[in-house]
Amino acid sequence: MVYKFLFDIDRCIDCKACEVACKQQNDVEIGVRWRRVTEIEGGKYPNPSRTFVSLACFHCSRPPCITACPTKAIYKRADGIVINDESRCIGCGYCSWACPFAVPEYGSDGLMQKCIACYQRIDKGLDPACVHTCLTGALAFDTPAEIAKIQVERATEKFIISP
Amino acid sequence: MDVRTDAIYSEGRMSRRTFSKLTALGTAAALSGISNVGAYPLEHFGKLIEPAIAAPAEAESVVYGICEMCPFNCGIKVTCDGGIVKSIEGNPNEPHSKGKLCARGNSGEQVLYNPNRVKYPLIRTGERGAGGWKRATWDEALDYIAGKLNEIKGNYGPESIALIQFPTNRMVPLVRRFQKALGTPNYFSSLGTCKISRVVADIATLGGHILNAVDFKNAKYIMLFGRNTFETPATGSVQALSAAITSGAKLVYLDPRYTVTASKADEWIPIKPGTDLAFVLAMMNVIIREGLYDEEFINTYTYGFDELKGFIGEYTPEWAEGITDVPAEQIERIAIEFATTKPAVAHPNWHPKGYESETQISRGILILNALVGNINKPGGIFYPRGVKLGDIKPPAYPEITAKRVDGVPGTYPLVPASHGLWQLLPDAIINEDPYPVKGLIVYRSNPLLGMPDRTRIIEAFKKLDLLVAIDILPSDTAWYADVILPECTYLERDDPPMVIKGKSPKVALRQQCVEPMYDSKHSFWIFKELAKRIGIGNYFDFELDDYINAQLKPLGIDKNYFKENSIWSSDISPELKGLEGMKINTSTGKIELYSKKLEANGYDPLPTFVPPKEAPSGMFRLLHGHIAVHTHANPATFDNAYLNEICSENELWINTDTAMDLGIMNGEYVWVENELSRGKIKAKVTEQIRPDAVFMLHGFGHLSPDLTLTYGKGLNDNDFIKAGADPIGGSCPMSETFVRIYREG
Ligand code: SF4
Ligand code: SF4
Numbered sequence: 001m002v003y004k005f006l007f008d009i010d011r012c013i014d015c016k017a018c019e020v021a022c023k024q025q026n027d028v029e030i031g032v033r034w035r036r037v038t039e040i041e042g043g044k045y046p047n048p049s050r051t052f053v054s055l056a057c058f059h060c061s062r063p064p065c066i067t068a069c070p071t072k073a074i075y076k077r078a079d080g081i082v083i084n085d086e087s088r089c090i091g092c093g094y095c096s097w098a099c100p101f102a103v104p105e106y107g108s109d110g111l112m113q114k115c116i117a118c119y120q121r122i123d124k125g126l127d128p129a130c131v132h133t134c135l136t137g138a139l140a141f142d143t144p145a146e147i148a149k150i151q152v153e154r155a156t157e158k159f160i161i162s163p
Numbered sequence: 164m165d166v167r168t169d170a171i172y173s174e175g176r177m178s179r180r181t182f183s184k185l186t187a188l189g190t191a192a193a194l195s196g197i198s199n200v201g202a203y204p205l206e207h208f209g210k211l212i213e214p215a216i217a218a219p220a221e222a223e224s225v226v227y228g229i230c231e232m233c234p235f236n237c238g239i240k241v242t243c244d245g246g247i248v249k250s251i252e253g254n255p256n257e258p259h260s261k262g263k264l265c266a267r268g269n270s271g272e273q274v275l276y277n278p279n280r281v282k283y284p285l286i287r288t289g290e291r292g293a294g295g296w297k298r299a300t301w302d303e304a305l306d307y308i309a310g311k312l313n314e315i316k317g318n319y320g321p322e323s324i325a326l327i328q329f330p331t332n333r334m335v336p337l338v339r340r341f342q343k344a345l346g347t348p349n350y351f352s353s354l355g356t357c358k359i360s361r362v363v364a365d366i367a368t369l370g371g372h373i374l375n376a377v378d379f380k381n382a383k384y385i386m387l388f389g390r391n392t393f394e395t396p397a398t399g400s401v402q403a404l405s406a407a408i409t410s411g412a413k414l415v416y417l418d419p420r421y422t423v424t425a426s427k428a429d430e431w432i433p434i435k436p437g438t439d440l441a442f443v444l445a446m447m448n449v450i451i452r453e454g455l456y457d458e459e460f461i462n463t464y465t466y467g468f469d470e471l472k473g474f475i476g477e478y479t480p481e482w483a484e485g486i487t488d489v490p491a492e493q494i495e496r497i498a499i500e501f502a503t504t505k506p507a508v509a510h511p512n513w514h515p516k517g518y519e520s521e522t523q524i525s526r527g528i529l530i531l532n533a534l535v536g537n538i539n540k541p542g543g544i545f546y547p548r549g550v551k552l553g554d555i556k557p558p559a560y561p562e563i564t565a566k567r568v569d570g571v572p573g574t575y576p577l578v579p580a581s582h583g584l585w586q587l588l589p590d591a592i593i594n595e596d597p598y599p600v601k602g603l604i605v606y607r608s609n610p611l612l613g614m615p616d617r618t619r620i621i622e623a624f625k626k627l628d629l630l631v632a633i634d635i636l637p638s639d640t641a642w643y644a645d646v647i648l649p650e651c652t653y654l655e656r657d658d659p660p661m662v663i664k665g666k667s668p669k670v671a672l673r674q675q676c677v678e679p680m681y682d683s684k685h686s687f688w689i690f691k692e693l694a695k696r697i698g699i700g701n702y703f704d705f706e707l708d709d710y711i712n713a714q715l716k717p718l719g720i721d722k723n724y725f726k727e728n729s730i731w732s733s734d735i736s737p738e739l740k741g742l743e744g745m746k747i748n749t750s751t752g753k754i755e756l757y758s759k760k761l762e763a764n765g766y767d768p769l770p771t772f773v774p775p776k777e778a779p780s781g782m783f784r785l786l787h788g789h790i791a792v793h794t795h796a797n798p799a800t801f802d803n804a805y806l807n808e809i810c811s812e813n814e815l816w817i818n819t820d821t822a823m824d825l826g827i828m829n830g831e832y833v834w835v836e837n838e839l840s841r842g843k844i845k846a847k848v849t850e851q852i853r854p855d856a857v858f859m860l861h862g863f864g865h866l867s868p869d870l871t872l873t874y875g876k877g878l879n880d881n882d883f884i885k886a887g888a889d890p891i892g893g894s895c896p897m898s899e900t901f902v903r904i905y906r907e908g
Contacts, residue, residue: 134263
């Protein structure tokens with residue numbers, strides 16, 4: 001069984017509760033963000049658009065960061081969570097180059113940091129802190145089957161609402 | 164794939180976390196200014212380190228409390244470990260948060276462990292605002308304040324001492340007790356720059372203030388008149404509105420700015436600022452003309468429909484088009500959709516502080532809801548239910564004969580004296596009109612940034628013989644004070660209980676999670692000690708626990724109840740069953756479309772549209788508002804490492820075409836100027852605002868250098884705003900503000 005994040009772009013309201021819950025849970029230093037909400041602006045007045053995207057590590061099934069890491073500091077748990085072991089990290093930054101989303105970031109100590117999906121909470125049967133606090137249900141962390149179920153449900157709802 | 168099972172972070176991260184918090188405590192002692200008077204007493208520091216390192220994992224404890232990062236006061240669940248707060252999450256049993264907190268709620272530890280906290284009582288040594296302080300013992304500081312208070316009282320009478328307090332402090336009843344015992348009428352909350360006109364509109368129309376009681380979740384059609392729900396995030400409203408949208412409710416949102424809430428709406432209407440009432444009146448016109456109102460409801464529960472009907476005829480959608488910039492057909496269509504989609508609801512607004520006719524704007528929206536009969540029904544606005552708490556009866560108060568200095572109730576007969584109009588206080592102090600105010604006690608409120616016209620406020624402060632700030636962080640107001648008294652945070656104290664009004668009322672208790680840091684104290688202790696010293700100690704002849712227990716007594720519980728239970732729930736059914744059998748507290752016993760109360764006080768009993776001021780040529784209307792990560796002018800969010808990282812500076816939103824005309828580039832610093840002030844701010848050139856208005860976030864431009872994270876960043880909207888009041892409800896017309904914008908040089 002593996003876990004993945006779900007992010008629902010329709011629901012996200014840019015409230016940044018997820019970012020701060022992550023900081024609080026993992027004591028992430030200022031300047032580094034394991035989860036980050038960004039805004040994409042578009043359109044032309046009076047028809048502008050704003051889209052918000054909350055991203056963290058994707059916990060890829062074939063993580064390029066693991067392949068790139070020369071010291072095997074990054075590894076994957078049986079449940080799919082990708083973790084970097086800071087005690088092995090030499091701070092070369094290859095993982096960040098290899099990651100299509102540049103997820104691993106340098107900490108002020110020169111070593112890499114990234115989202116660890118709050119695996120201590122997962123081990124207790126809890127959701128990651130970001131998911132736990134998300135007020136709109138824009139985030140979920142679950143098995144691919146469960147995520148597919150949520151997505152299909154939501155898509156169906158939309159279809160019913162506006163055929 | 165390399166699979167390991169070792170739990171590197173469970174140890175590593177935790178000890179790092181504890182370490183960083185303790186480092187924060189350590190460095191606090193090395194900073195300058197307010198936060199650095201003397202060194203941090205090592206015996207306290209040691210006490211914090213020892214348990215943090217020695218405590219076994221089992222020492223984890225959970226305490227249920229109440230968040231205080233904003234006025235909504237969500238229930239929280241705090242996990243502590245060895246005397247250190249480890250995490251703050253929502254209380255799953257509390258009806259608003261339901262276990263989920265906003266960004267501010269999640270950042271609470273950054274207030275508790277903020278090295279900039281005020282650590283000891285401080286007495287000013289140099290000029291006001293120059294930053295010279297001497298560390299005092301509590302006795303010295305309290306004796307000093309008491310001496311001054313007695314002197315002022317002797318020279319000018321007790322009315323010459325005013326008090327300001329943030330209106331959702333749980334200590335409100337006890338601070339009011341202090342005020343009444345002292346014998347001054349001059350008590351203020353910040354509602355004058357917030358929702359006071361809405362409170363008055365509710366009382367005049369519905370017979371009582373219904374708070375934020377809008378049942379979004381069950382509504383099928385929702386209208387928000389600038390109510391930016393997603394960026395002033397009450398956790399309950401956010402969850403309910405989001406749920407309504409995802410289950411297919413239509414959201415119509417009116418605002419000159421394309422806010423986050425606008426971006427989630429089905430229809431965004433960039434209405435001309437200050438003309439919402441014209442839009443609402445035209446909707447009523449259509450609904451009445453087409454006979455789409457709920458006749459039975461109108462006949463049974465409302466007063467003055469015939470008067471309204473006669474009045475509304477001239478307010479056609481065509482009339483409104485010329486005023487609002489919204490096509491008549493669109494208004495007409497929305498009116499029909501609103502009246503025919505059941506249930507439909509229009510939020511009666513929360514921060515009506517833009518224009519002089521705010522009371523009538525709020526009344527207009529309330530009447531709109533009444534026309535479709537959607538009051539106290541699922542998916543409508545409703546009368547929230549509460550429970551009555553007990554009290555410790557105070558001895559008789561001295562008679563207060565002096566009038567208030569803000570013209571409440573003389574000039575403003577409908578404004579509740581429990582809030583007053585704080586924005587009018589600086590002028591009263593400066594002009595000594597109707598008499599001198601010489602002492603001001605500000606308890607966890609920041610008028611110097613939260614009230615309009617900062618230059619004027621500083622001028623007023625200069626006329627005071629005593630300015631006391633009781634606060635956690637060295638706010639702007641504290642920076643100008645004569646004495647600063649350090650209060651402990653919401654994580655370090657118990658507080659009087661809170662009734663959570665709603666469909667079915669609940670009661671929550673703020674409970675202490677960790678020991679107060681430094682020499683900070685509970686405000687109960689502070690007021691009690693002050694009371695003793697000025698001869699009114701008999702009004703505080705009890706301990707805080709006694710008061711909490713007395714308040715809880717009618718519920719048949721005491722404080723200990725909350726050790727086992729995270730919340731107290733009443734057995735009142737949450738069902739909304741209309742108005743049958745309900746007592747409506749107006750003079751007619753009905754919802755007053757035509758307000759007898761307004762009529763009796765010489766105001767317009769019907770919501771006549773009053774146009775907003777026109778911008779002078781070459782100037783733009785300055786709008787202000789909020790973002791989800793900050794609260795008003797509260798340093799707790801601005802001088803907060805987690806929230807400051809997300810939003811550390813405000814920008815001036817300028818429409819792309821307007822910026823092009825002015826030759827302004829995105830990201831450059833531009834001048835903002837009017838008759839009150841001039842300052843520089845970063846331009847955000849955007850498609851998300853009307854071309855005739857500019858916008859900046861409220862709460863920036865802090866003056867206190869000891870708020871090291873936020874000091875010197877951004878511009879204060881209030882520098883450009885004049886103090887004034889809606890003649891009926893009293894809200895300050897803050898959006899009747901015009902500024903010139905120009906580039907460097
Ligand atoms: S908490 Fe949820 S809604 Fe808020 S920013 Fe994060 S993903 Fe978006
Ligand atoms: S809305 Fe946010 S800041 Fe306000 S009380 Fe709730 S969690 Fe705290």
